[in-house]
Amino acid sequence: DIQMTQSPSTLSASVGDRVTITCRASQTISNWLAWYQLKPGKAPKLLIYKASTLESGVPSRFSGSGSGTEFTLTISSLQPDDFATYSCQQYYSYRTFGLGTKVEIK
Amino acid sequence: QVQLQESGPGLVKPSETLSLTCTVLGGSINSDYWSWIRQPPGKGLEWIGYSYYSGRTDYNPSLRSRVSISVDTSKNQFSLKVRSVTAADTAVYYCAKGGDEFHDGQLRPGAFDNWGRGTLVTVSS
Numbered sequence: 001d002i003q004m005t006q007s008p009s010t011l012s013a014s015v016g017d018r019v020t021i022t023c024r025a026s027q028t029i030s031n032w033l034a035w036y037q038l039k040p041g042k043a044p045k046l047l048i049y050k051a052s053t054l055e056s057g058v059p060s061r062f063s064g065s066g067s068g069t070e071f072t073l074t075i076s077s078l079q080p081d082d083f084a085t086y087s088c089q090q091y092y093s094y095r096t097f098g099l100g101t102k103v104e105i106k
Numbered sequence: 107q108v109q110l111q112e113s114g115p116g117l118v119k120p121s122e123t124l125s126l127t128c129t130v131l132g133g134s135i136n137s138d139y140w141s142w143i144r145q146p147p148g149k150g151l152e153w154i155g156y157s158y159y160s161g162r163t164d165y166n167p168s169l170r171s172r173v174s175i176s177v178d179t180s181k182n183q184f185s186l187k188v189r190s191v192t193a194a195d196t197a198v199y200y201c202a203k204g205g206d207e208f209h210d211g212q213l214r215p216g217a218f219d220n221w222g223r224g225t226l227v228t229v230s231s
């Protein structure tokens with residue numbers, strides 16, 4: 001099984017802050033990585049796929065980078081709607097998710 | 107924009123079979139692949155499995171012996187069955203859609219680009 005380790009588990013930030021979330025795979029996954037935004041009671045939303053490709057309709061303040069085992073999701077300027085939980089997912093071999101990073105208001 | 111809608115019982119007894127259906131609205135199920143994912147209370151997301159519209163399937167090895175996913179193209183729906191449930195199967199269950207992606211010369215099932223809102227299923231007597 002490929003394990004996905006996300007850090008931090010919780011992040012306190014203010015509107016306008018630059019935010020970076022890290023995801024590490026237990027073995028190389030090339031660029032078979034996606035990032036999702038989760039909010040209670042709402043459908044999860046795909047933000048990034050292929051590690052760095054922005055899904056259609058997602059604001060450009062979101063960006064992804066990395067390859068192999070180390071990946072990051074960056075929000076360049078945090079907006080009120082961005083307070084949520086973010087989860088990475090590998091789809092190189094089967095599918096596994098990270099435990100999530102909750103971005104909360106500072 | 108395709109919308110996905112989960113439906114099914116919110117309460118299932120231990121040892122019984124959990125059955126859920128996902129209805130695909132605003133699009134056809136005759137393309138892409140269709141998946142189920144769950145999130146137990148206080149835990150991360152867990153992929154259960156997927157089925158292509160053609161019937162080709164793949165499952166999480168940890169659940170393979172107890173789950174099955176099928177597609178009904180005539181109803182534009184796909185379904186999940188989990189047999190012999192226990193309290194550990196209590197979770198919010200999501201249905202999701204994915205398409206194929208091309209990476210490094212390979213075309214394979216990609217990320218989940220469309221999800222339902224999820225439905226809570228509790229396993230309890």
